[in-house]
Amino acid sequence: xxxxxxxxxxxxxxxxxxxxxxxxxxxxxxxxxxxxxxxxxxxxxxxxxxxxxxxxxxxxxxxxxxxxxxxxxxxxxxxxxxxxxxxxxxxxxxxxxxxxxxxxxxxxxxxxxxxx
Amino acid sequence: xxxxxxxxxxxxxxxxxxxxxxxxxxxxxxxxxxxxxxxxxxxxxxxxxxxxxxxxxxxxxxxxxxxxxxxxxxxxxxxxxxxxxxxxxxxxxxxxxxxxxxxxxxxxxxxxxxxx
Numbered sequence: 140x141x142x143x144x145x146x147x148x149x150x151x152x153x154x155x156x157x158x159x160x161x162x163x164x165x166x167x168x169x170x171x172x173x174x175x176x177x178x179x180x181x182x183x184x185x186x187x188x189x190x191x192x193x194x195x196x197x198x199x200x201x202x203x204x205x206x207x208x209x210x211x212x213x214x215x216x217x218x219x220x221x222x223x224x225x226x227x228x229x230x231x232x233x234x235x236x237x238x239x240x241x242x243x244x245x246x247x248x249x250x251x252x253x254x255x
Numbered sequence: 256x257x258x259x260x261x262x263x264x265x266x267x268x269x270x271x272x273x274x275x276x277x278x279x280x281x282x283x284x285x286x287x288x289x290x291x292x293x294x295x296x297x298x299x300x301x302x303x304x305x306x307x308x309x310x311x312x313x314x315x316x317x318x319x320x321x322x323x324x325x326x327x328x329x330x331x332x333x334x335x336x337x338x339x340x341x342x343x344x345x346x347x348x349x350x351x352x353x354x355x356x357x358x359x360x361x362x363x364x365x366x367x368x369x370x371x
Contacts, residue, residue: 143297171357182259182345183298183362190357229297241311241351242288243360245297 141166143232145246152220153254160215160249162230171233172213173243174204176226183229189213200224220253227251257282259348259363267369268336276331276366280348287329288360289321292343304329305351333368341370 143164152158164170171190175183187198194206204215213230227250231243260279268274280287286305290298300313304323323329327348333340344367347360 173359175362182364183347185359185361188357188359231297241286241303241305242300242313243290243298243347244300247295247297 141232141234141244143230143244143246145228145230145249147249148247149250149252151252151254154222155219158217158220158224158251158253160228160230160251161212162214162246163210163212164230164232164244165211166232166234166244168235170235172204172206173231173233174198174202174213174215175229175231177229177248178226186215186228222253222255225251225253259346259361261344261346261363261366263366264364265367265369267371269371270336270338272336272370273332273334274336274368276333276344276346276368278329278331278346278348278363280327280329280346281361284348284350284361285327286349286351287323287327288347288349289329289331290345290347291315292345292365294342298345301331336370338370341368343367 173188174186177183189196189206197203202217227248229248230246234240259281262277288303289301292298301315302309302312307323318334320332343365345365346363349358349360
């Protein structure tokens with residue numbers, strides 16, 4: 140079965156320190172990979188995506204993500220965390236190739252808490 | 256440029272009733288996907304509409320149905336509501352050229368459905 144894992148329910152980081160939110164996936168083929176952020180009582184906001192090419196992709200609000208094909212991972216990173224980065228972060232995968240698949244498959248989410 | 260809009264924002268229903276949720280896609284988008292997000296979980300794909308037809312469906316019962324109109328807006332209908340249908344219902348729009356499309360899904364703020 141296809142799945143996305145976010146192994147940490149919560150990540151705590153001090154303001155100004157680098158942050159990493161982990162994501163691994165189990166999907167056949169070469170999927171498209173996405174990160175979204177969700178603030179309380181709000182919908183999901185797109186941060187960045189990996190389709191092909193350079194393994195390091197840059198996105199909104201200073202976030203970037205590193206794709207590692209051998210480890211089937213797509214970790215979200217930011218060099219210096221801000222208190223305003225505190226939110227719920229979701230990794231999503233779109234299977235691609237060989238069969239009809241238009242859906243996004245989601246991880247359970249990681250709550251990021253940035254402490255002043 | 257208006258983003259994805261959904262109505263209503265909140266809705267309270269009782270078991271056995273029927274509900275209709277509405278979504279207007281982002282300007283220029285022609286595809287609408289619906290997701291259910293239970294509390295503390297990642298979104299689950301319900302179905303996607305393109306060219307006024309359902310082209311993929313997730314693992315949801317027939318009580319969940321939808322429609323897409325010529326102006327690309329969409330409705331999600333849920334019949335015979337159960338307590339377990341209580342969730343945030345998210346609509347996402349995109350410009351899908353097919354299986355190879357790399358377009359991003361952009362989300363609305365969601366409709367919070369409570370079933371009593």
